[in-house]
Amino acid sequence: MSAATIEILLVEDNKDDAALTVRALARARLGNQVHVATTGAEALAFLRHQPPYETAPRPDLVLLDLDLPGVDGRTVLEQIKGDEQLRAVPVIVVSGSLNPADVERAYRLHANAYVAKPIEPKAFLEAVRSIEEFWLQVVTLP
């Protein structure tokens, strides 16, 4: 598995956050490809290989923002974790909310981890780097 490219689906509507994440992951030691979905509907279409994503790979890891236009992140999380084919895929919630109720709800919906999105770009990069270090270098992905 270590030789293959790790496919990451980033679900993020904020262009700056998406760009920062992509940049941080591009520097990662392990080969990875980041696919960006900017809405929940797009993310679900990608995961279900619906047009125009018929040839999309199954992601090894999903980074999911909670506040998305239309179908929100909680719904995307619920759909992934309720799907026999997809539920093993680790989903890391990356959210601006520090509200304990949001955190608890995400874990109850079986988020694999909840990361509070730092506002400072430097802290943001550090968080992405830590996600990369743990999930790409240490964890055994399904």
Next chain:
Amino acid sequence: MNHADAVPVEVLLVEDNPGDVRLTQEALRDAKVRNRLHVAPDGVAAMSFLRRVPPYENAPVPDLILLDLNLPKKSGLEVLELVKSDDRLQCIPIVILTTSQAERDVLQGYRLRANAYVTKPVDFDQFLKVVGSIEHFWLEIVKLSRAGSGDVGRDD
């Protein structure tokens, strides 16, 4: 900055190998985040700890569980299934820490809602590095659901 700094993070290690217990203790002792490591040597002890069955009446609800798979009395996968189907306990992240690299165990682990599956390195330095990385991600970066633990007061 948050109350995680004031209240030590409670970590439950479910591990029957004394050598691995010692290594984990060593790796967590130098952690940046204040933490207390509790050890359950088998699956039954782990469930007693989590359910506060004697002799664990005063056990804290852990913020994080590190779970070996091959355990005496009750397997790690059984413990995982029990925790994740318990309304009171299901929000506690479980990181599986095992020597098994069998694809079946990995998939089964994630299907039973393990938060992460980590293969235990045999090499001493690698082992410390792995525990250090678990510590860095789960204790410093992740937002834990301490509100669900009952022991730590809610923020609101």
